[in-house]
Amino acid sequence: MRVVECNICGETLTGATDEELLKRLRSHMESEHSSTGFDEAQGREMIQAEAYDASDS
Ligand SMILES: [Zn+2]
Numbered sequence: 001m002r003v004v005e006c007n008i009c010g011e012t013l014t015g016a017t018d019e020e021l022l023k024r025l026r027s028h029m030e031s032e033h034s035s036t037g038f039d040e041a042q043g044r045e046m047i048q049a050e051a052y053d054a055s056d057s
Contacts, residue, residue, distance in 0.1 A: 001015070001016060001054045002015050002017060002052070003054045004025065004051040004052075006032075011028065013028055018044075022043050022047060025038075
């Protein structure tokens with residue numbers, strides 16, 4: 001499982017893959033931060049730089 005923290009509110013977002021994480025990040029930004037101009041390339045960069053693996057427990 002992949003995990004990344006929102007850089008605005010610090011909420012932990014999770015996804016099975018980086019692709020899933022990108023979708024979660026986009027919907028989080030849109031619903032929680034009223035971000036209508038989510039930049040997918042920027043989201044990918046953020047995930048590449050900051051996401052980490054977490055094991056299911
Ligand atoms: Zn947030």
